[in-house]
Amino acid sequence: MMDRHRAGAILKELQLKTTPKRVEVMRLLAAEPSFLSADDVWQRLKSSFTHIGLPTVYRILDELTGAGVITRIFLPDRKQYYFLCTNQEHHHHFVCESCRRVEDVEQEQCGLDGLAREISRRSGARVTSHILQINGVCGTCLKEGAAV
Amino acid sequence: MMDRHRAGAILKELQLKTTPKRVEVMRLLAAEPSFLSADDVWQRLKSSFTHIGLPTVYRILDELTGAGVITRIFLPDRKQYYFLCTNQEHHHHFVCESCRRVEDVEQEQCGLDGLAREISRRSGARVTSHILQINGVCGTCLKEGAAV
DNA sequence: CTGCGTGCAAAGTATTTGCAAACCG
DNA sequence: CGGTTTGCAAATACTTTGCACGCAG
Numbered sequence: 001m002m003d004r005h006r007a008g009a010i011l012k013e014l015q016l017k018t019t020p021k022r023v024e025v026m027r028l029l030a031a032e033p034s035f036l037s038a039d040d041v042w043q044r045l046k047s048s049f050t051h052i053g054l055p056t057v058y059r060i061l062d063e064l065t066g067a068g069v070i071t072r073i074f075l076p077d078r079k080q081y082y083f084l085c086t087n088q089e090h091h092h093h094f095v096c097e098s099c100r101r102v103e104d105v106e107q108e109q110c111g112l113d114g115l116a117r118e119i120s121r122r123s124g125a126r127v128t129s130h131i132l133q134i135n136g137v138c139g140t141c142l143k144e145g146a147a148v
Numbered sequence: 149m150m151d152r153h154r155a156g157a158i159l160k161e162l163q164l165k166t167t168p169k170r171v172e173v174m175r176l177l178a179a180e181p182s183f184l185s186a187d188d189v190w191q192r193l194k195s196s197f198t199h200i201g202l203p204t205v206y207r208i209l210d211e212l213t214g215a216g217v218i219t220r221i222f223l224p225d226r227k228q229y230y231f232l233c234t235n236q237e238h239h240h241h242f243v244c245e246s247c248r249r250v251e252d253v254e255q256e257q258c259g260l261d262g263l264a265r266e267i268s269r270r271s272g273a274r275v276t277s278h279i280l281q282i283n284g285v286c287g288t289c290l291k292e293g294a295a296v
Numbered sequence: 297c298t299g300c301g302t303g304c305a306a307a308g309t310a311t312t313t314g315c316a317a318a319c320c321g
Numbered sequence: 322c323g324g325t326t327t328g329c330a331a332a333t334a335c336t337t338t339g340c341a342c343g344c345a346g
Contacts, residue, residue: 016300017345017346018345018346019300019302019344019345021301022301037335038335051303051304052302053303054335055302055303055338056301056302056303058335058337059301059302059337060301074222074279078226078228078311078335079335079336080226080336094275096273105263105267115253116282119253119282120284123242123286123287124286124287125244125251125284125285125286125287125290126284126290127242127282128283128284128285129283130280130283131279132279132280133278134263134264134267134275135276136268136273136274136275136276136277137273137274138271139271139272139273142272143272164325164326165325166321167325167326167327169326170326186310187310199327199328199329200327200328201328201329202328203311203313203327203328203329204327206312207312207326226310226335227309227311228310228311
């Protein structure tokens, strides 16, 4: 699990005060192989804090998402899901629809940078960001017959 | 603008009854170079129908999205936006954050199919879908100084 | 100290649902 | 005619906001 010191260092770098709640959110997310909803995070935090409000969870998740530490995961239910990837390289995610586990997809295979360059060359547009999420069923779930 | 006959044909193919509301939603979306919210669509429909409910608009948009006729566009405001691309080839979209216009990005440049194959080869997962959306500011908006 | 961070309560609002009436095929 | 489709009203539920107190630096 991510140690408190490292969480604090990241927060400092983001110019956010190192509060126990923020640290715990980061540690918790870093220990999760799956994406979580704000409510999921809240439930888990309740075991560490007696007083913790859902709005606080939303605020912390927003800050971390804005700072790029956390990635949003898109699901058809249009709730917001979060995933913290310790991998700092630019990359994307494979999301298992069955177990919610998230796996990294390496950048070399993605080719998005070239695509962005191509777009701006052809139409004069400036690419500022992109969303790339691969959905499916992971190998483990397939074996367990969890396929849809 | 997409003619009613073509809209009807598409609906028939989807095994949906050809109702005036559905036809008009398709025509309207096909004529839009930008993505629209359910509410946007509703407002536009009001000029064609006196009795038209917002839930109906949502239902129609859901049906068409599920059938793959309409693409969802993701924005930070977490509302749902829709865009109808007449281009039947597999492709993706460049979304201008300033004018909301959507431009096609051709498939050859994307390489996502290869990526999906690579993922399943390496981890045994099955890829069922993916989201790829390129965000930025289009050439026209850049010239107009609309850049953020 | 001093301003950012948080709890709590309450609001906001996009989206969904239930049901009866209208309509397509 | 019979099962879809739609209008309307109401509900859902996620997320946000306001404000006062508490805590990090």
